Amino acid sequence: MESKVLGVLGGGQLGRMLVEEANRLNIKTVILDADNSPAKQISNSTEHIIGSFKNSEDIELLASKCDVLTIEIEHVDVSTLEKVAAKYPNLQIHPSPKTIGLIKDKYLQKLHLINHGIKVAESLEIKENTNEALAAVGQEFSYPFLLKSRTEAYDGRGNFVVHNSTEIDEALKFLNNRPLYAEKFAPFVKELAVMIIKEQNGSVKSFPVVETIHNENICHTCFAPARVSQKEIDSAKELALQTVSAFPGCGIFGVEMFLLADGQVLINEIAPRPHNSGHYTIDACVVSQFEAHLRAVMGLPIPELGFVTGNTAAIMLNVLGDNNVAGKELEQCAKTLEIEGGSVYLYGKESKPKRKLGHINIVSDSMASCENKLRYITGETENVSSVAEVGVIMGSDSDLPVMKAACEILTKFNVPFEVTIVSAHRTPQRMFEYAKSAHRRGLKAIIAGAGGAAHLPGMVAAMTVLPVIGVPVKGSVLDGVDSMHSILQMPRGIPVATVAINNSTNAGLLAIRMLGGDYLGQMEKFLEAQEEEVLVKAEKLESIGYEEYLSEMKK
């Protein structure tokens, strides 16, 4: 694909997954790291360099063998990178050494962001690692605040939460002699992250915005897309794009953010490389974060990035070395292999407590379904329960004899569904909650039956983004015309898909057509069977004549 040779500083799991993509494109890689490091395990080249990405001589040797240099970790020797850039004018280094230098010192990173008008958590430089300096921070920021190492901080190594002044000593001891800065605690409701790719022409493109959950400062789980409002997703994406635009050079950037209670988004920190929060892309996107990075640094085209299909959802779970029994962490991996849409990635590393040894991806067509699978993997449940795709609701149990036909159709088509009573007038709060939570719970369509004033379908439609199918149920007076008008004549802005009076069969069939995908194959066969049924009757009528046919019908 590309005859240029790519040198990679660092051969850990990020380098490994990058090399995997390079292998697929026949791009030759040379890796600088310890012997048999994870990335080297999957490349039989004899050119790899045994050494350290912090060692000047090793970096110079790597540079002499490559056309393009990139990193899988930012803790590299930047001055050497600048030196080799000067020495080899044709050598490309992505991301640019300047960017790596700015980002690897988290306090410089923060100042750079502030200078570019990017919203970040308030920070203070710690000039001397003393009790007094920290007490002054506590005075200014109040407690808790975060004490962070400016450099070499990752996977929880380098961060300390100072809850009150009595913890200052412990904090100083934990971050012993490291260059520090303090960060005001951002009272976030969620942590968001997004992978941004910057091309050589400077244009930036975004992967989906995700939600990360950290345990003891180590990324633990990642939900893609983030389970927040679309507005919040849009804000986060915009901020991340703006952030990455503020740095020179190209490549992929992991942008971590805080979402505050008021919907505001702040930058937490960024990484100028593939990132743990982007591992879901391996299965949930056609072009993974690693392939995107590879394309960017090699100058290959990058199209729009996103999920495999519009309704793809994914969860990534890190496989961390068990604290007590080496290898015990593989139990979750074994369970993952049992579930549809589960995939395991191990990095060829020895098991040590809390070490990132691999990750698990769960992919499905709704987040609710991914969450059920996650619960199984983590042992919270013993089975993967299926997620209802259609909700059948009715204003009163007296509607059930009519709504039964919809349930029968859904059963016939093997659609997971739920059925319950939700009355607009007698249980308005329940209706509100049902409608508001429907999408989040994994439903894809709602069938609502109602008689009389029949407000249920329209009111539910007003509070969900899902398509709502209304079934007018015939009452003892007015033949259901009252309900039909009430369900059908919705104002502009809120649609209800109305079917014929009492015809919940068609409501079920309509829901299945809406679900689309695989169900449409079944619908094709249903229509054929229906046609066949009429043809059989026609043949009989033709063969026995209308009189006998009629007399048989009367039996």
Next chain:
Amino acid sequence: MESKVLGVLGGGQLGRMLVEEANRLNIKTVILDADNSPAKQISNSTEHIIGSFKNSEDIELLASKCDVLTIEIEHVDVSTLEKVAAKYPNLQIHPSPKTIGLIKDKYLQKLHLINHGIKVAESLEIKENTNEALAAVGQEFSYPFLLKSRTEAYDGRGNFVVHNSTEIDEALKFLNNRPLYAEKFAPFVKELAVMIIKEQNGSVKSFPVVETIHNENICHTCFAPARVSQKEIDSAKELALQTVSAFPGCGIFGVEMFLLADGQVLINEIAPRPHNSGHYTIDACVVSQFEAHLRAVMGLPIPELGFVTGNTAAIMLNVLGDNNVAGKELEQCAKTLEIEGGSVYLYGKESKPKRKLGHINIVSDSMASCENKLRYITGETENVSSVAEVGVIMGSDSDLPVMKAACEILTKFNVPFEVTIVSAHRTPQRMFEYAKSAHRRGLKAIIAGAGGAAHLPGMVAAMTVLPVIGVPVKGSVLDGVDSMHSILQMPRGIPVATVAINNSTNAGLLAIRMLGGDYLGQMEKFLEAQEEEVLVKAEKLESIGYEEYLSEMKK
């Protein structure tokens, strides 16, 4: 994941993609093939064996190093496999040597299938490679018939189509001295294929059924799912499952079939290993054919297999060495990188005419969209045109002023759509064609507006599996109630999602809710904006009072 060592006979591209999956699960592989063969390139183990999977000593050496043996090609030395199986009672060999032996001789394969009652194309053994023997076949099967090598036949090497008796000499020369059999030409309308996985407990599971297109007997393109009826897909899947069940041992099997004009499916041939027709699974499924094979032979669990989501579609295009200019085949790869959902896999092989050097996967949420992308890659079109997801149709241009609002909503939400006139009564044939082709063309919902008798929505719904939204258009008499009843009161079996009279805004909004996925985020923001609009009015009314508000409204 698994401490057992897997030996692989053959290190070509199939072995390479298998090793990629083994790397991900930390499963150690030992490959037997030439030095630096594709599979060896992506594994730095020093245990690999330089040799041939046809050489007895090499196979014995491999067996001594492994716990499980598998193959990436069936042309291996079966008798040695049987010998090592006897020598190492704990060694597992998958698929079983017996199955490999039965399948590698295509005529024995055929007899085995016939013995198990599987439908195959009629075949005759050629006992002597003479002109007379072939003339006798021509007599029995009539022309054209296929002359095939019983062994060592793949990628077009080993097949000859004998169109008439004058070609017999050429056929014998082409298949010089090889053991032959003749096959009656199956007048197929399509070629289908499916990957079947057989677990160690004997249970069989199926990947989706695909359609393959061969050029000069080499697999060229693969469409997943197959573009045939659901009934045909079901028949093919059932036949393939039955076929694989007839062979002992476990692992993945590629099953190639002929679909005849009457809907009948025949087995063409099978391969006891990963197969070219399954390469689409790398991107379109979470568990690829390679991972599935690996799990089967290592005794790991295998869940239900399928696409990433229900509406995933894919096309695989082989990258074959250009006939004239080595490397020219990479031009299609370069174009692939430009498109969303395109992915390139190169096998680390030297370019030679017609050699399989790699493959391209295209993944999208409809086959129509994949096809547009394929046309761009192959140079048939200069741009990737977007596929309409919603069709807006109306019985007459007089309905356009009403239907315009639906178009405006679709435009506002950036939904690709098409709009045209289809009259049930004046253009019944056009309506038939429109409805019948809608799903295949990539539409996911149809909005049909009609006035008066208003048969269009219901008639279209009767001829498509897609959801149809009906908009009753108000005529000069009866206020649209006539159309409303005609559209709404559909018989059981064929649903139409009816909206309020003249309210095509809601038809557009309903279509968007049906499309789901990413569009629901936009719908969320639309509902918020709508709410905000009313709140602004409420605030104004509260602040200026109802009288001034009314007088302003009159302006």
